[in-house]
Ligand SMILES: [Fe+2]
């Protein structure tokens with residue numbers, strides 16, 4: 118690790134996304150799912166912070182702060198541009214900017230002939246990363262997400278770091294169902310805090326349930342890749358999870374060095390946004 122801040126072990130938040138891609142390569146190699154050993158020291162430290170500090174109480178605090186959505190008012194395209202001002206230590210010559218990742222994802226969905234709400238979901242799915250611009254640390258913005266208030270699944274990457282999580286000592290939080298009813302539905306489950314959960318609350322009045330599930334659960338790899346936590350889900354969650362799985366390859370496997378022509382694509386996406394969203398929404 119170079120001169121990274123103790124709270125910011127990743128060179129950029131994109132380093133987490135890149136590591137997810139390393140774990141789930143397009144060409145499936147059998148042991149890669151469990152290949153944590155080759156994670157960089159920064160990624161490892163990132164997960165240590167994430168898994169020890171994301172507690173049930175921590176998420177309640179973040180919800181109280183961000184769910185009233187009093188940070189600012191702005192339009193969706195404005196949020197895309199705002200996210201793109203995120204400056205970190207990543208190398209601009211080799212790494213995609215945030216806007217390029219969003220456009221590559223959306224364009225791949227569009228090329229495959231999917232509905233317009235699906236394309237828009239692709240464009241928007243990472244806008245919750247603006248939490249970084251509100252001063253939130255990396256481990257509270259990105260990373261695989263997981264339920265709190267019940268047992269940590271062994272299917273979560275670097276699950277061993279949960280040993281140091283205060284919730285691991287809690288008598289109820291480490292039972293199988295914890296504070297939840299069996300099959301009670303993900304809607305009622307407190308997920309670890311980050312860009313997924315935050316954005317879901319920002320856009321929940323504007324997109325169809327399938328798009329909202331893609332946004333809310335796209336980093337819930339333990340569930341959508343490993344089938345964990347099925348016992349918390351209801352029938353609707355299981356059918357929505359199919360859409361989350363349909364979305365995931367567009368997020369992971371569309372990163373290309375061929376950069377999208379942002380200026381040429383802007384009018385199309387502004388029109389698409391206007392179809393679903395008012396001029397400004399509360400963030
Ligand atoms: Fe994401």
Ligand SMILES: [Fe+2]
Pocket residue numbers: 134218242243368
């Ligand atoms: Fe993404």
